[in-house]
């Protein structure tokens with residue numbers, strides 16, 4: 001008996017130790033268990049001996065707790081806090097109003113320049129001593145400053161001459177959750193929705209708090225809780241009470257809650273027989289709805305709306321316009337300082353023009369007509385979150401509108417959560433693109449940060465890749481996409497390399513033998529996926545509905561623009577969509593300088609070649625290869641790049657735990673298998689048009705075209721609800 005007990009005890013002990021030791025990714029980049037090098041530890045320990053932390057609000061409270069947690073984890077010290085600023089302080093954390101004038105003078109900082117959310121971290125001489133000050137105008141600036149300070153420690157940054165002045169470049173920095181009320185997540189590949197609607201409002205899952213911490217650490221300040229294909233039920237009292245509970249959790253972290261409003265809600269839950277935005281009953285219904293929401297959630301952010309898109313209801317059902325619809329909701333929210341985010345992702349099966357042109361055609365004529373508290377949210381490219389698209393021509397074309405960026409963090413078209421693809425590289429490419437809208441240098445980043453046209457509000461949204469998987473995002477490296485989105489939302493001018501570097505150091509360690517190769521792997525991963533899925537400007541070749549794997553042959557869907565054949569237009573002469581002036585003329589939606597470059601085959605960057613042109617199979621690419629050979633070689637290159645990623649990960653095995661190594665290794669091997677699938681299926685199919693042999697460096701396809709065509713995945717994750 002004794003032995004059995006002892007056995008059980010040892011077993012429990014070992015289980016306990018194993019789970020304590022094995023990093024499972026839950027802590028994300030807030031990994032405070034790593035140990036920085038000893039001289040850095042000493043430096044920060046010295047700073048933590050006497051900390052003044054102004055402490056009189058919920059925001060400051062959670063900031064203080066985070067500082068405690070981080071320093072305890074990384075330095076092993078219990079921070080000593082003092083409640084008045086004194087000579088002995090080594091670290092002073094306070095808003096401007098709480099700071100001694102002498103310290104303010106020594107800081108020599110222009111507080112105005114950092115706005116409400118910015119912060120200063122500076123090493124100064126005070127009363128003969130070197131001390132660190134973290135200061136801001138508002139409490140939320142302190143929150144962001146504390147998170148930055150902890151990251152400095154994670155990244156082993158020397159504090160002696162530290163001087164950081166930073167503030168977000170955009171007003172709204174949001175996640176869009178495509179979460180349904182039944183907890184499925186449209187295009188979600190990391191488990192079910194975090195929001196446990198059944199247990200809310202009474203049960204507050206620790207996940208909600210950790211979600212808020214992670215978001216605050218990168219400066220995200222808004223979250224849309226429900227899917228753009230919305231159920232009106234979210235606006236009923238029962239759900240609003242639950243939403244209010246989440247808003248209460250997020251508030252101390254500077255995060256506002258938003259909801260997707262279904263345009264037909266007045267009919268579905270309001271008992272009206274119309275949702276016509278010009279009908280006064282409908283307007284009153286929304287006004288009352290807004291007042292009720294603000295009673296429960298005083299800092300509610302506002303509504304996100306998908307209207308007249310892919311079967312969703314909208315003002316056009318009543319022969320009204322996007323402006324009528326958006327402004328009606330904006331009027332209801334305006335007295336409460338709420339905003340309307342109106343999506344521009346529209347295209348219609350009744351419109352025979354090129355789908356890539358439709359959003360621009362529908363929205364640009366309305367420039368200047370939306371109310372000041374409306375933002376128009378546009379996807380980064382004119383089709384739909386493809387591995388590579390040219391930037392959306394709406395950026396730069398609506399100078400009198402609050403135009404907001406929508407990126408997709410979840411990898412709907414980039415291998416779900418099984419493929420390692422570092423998306424900040426994609427985001428950076430879009431943000432750096434020059435629209436030429438107001439002359440050379442009008443990059444997309446400058447359009448959305450408002451530095452050129454000075455809109456009333458600026459913003460950016462990322463479609464979330466988060467679910468209830470233990471590590472939040474399915475693939476451990478997909479955490480970097482959440483992180484990277486947040487960092488670019490804070491500053492759209494950051495480089496993807498900086499972001500990869502920060503994330504790796506904060507998540508894993510500072511060892512350059514690990515950092516350098518893995519960073520390289522991340523930075524190349526986006527080009528790899530483009531190569532093995534959609535090279536040379538090909539796009540939307542995904543299998544029907546679930547978008548898992550290739551389906552370039554699909555041509556039987558009811559709406560023409562849902563068929564991959566619509567996009568690649570392969571035939572015996574060549575391949576690609578002619579969007580030049582001899583074709584759909586989508587190029588004309590860009591500024592002249594850009595249109596001109598895209599318009600001719602010779603000047604069009606090869607990355608977009610088949611996006612804008614139908615090109616003969618024997619066309620000579622810049623590297624001298626024929627289009628057919630060049631295309632085939634690109635597919636092969638993508639596969640080879642994944643093999644290279646596996647080799648890289650193998651080489652850094654000593655720097656991660658066995659479990660971390662294995663997890664990523666297994667995922668990379670799935671990625672390799674699927675990259676080959678993409679290459680083989682696509683090339684065999686396109687070969688039926690080119691009628692040419694594969695060039696010699698192409699590894700022979702493993703199966704027949706018929707086999708690839710026969711694959712069916714009725715239960716692939718992330719499929720959208722039954723409405724289509």
Ligand code: BDP
Nearest residue numbers: 186187228229306345384720
């Ligand atoms: C497409 C997705 C679909 C979304 C739609 C949207 O396939 O699930 O509902 O975009 O953004 O990419 O509204």
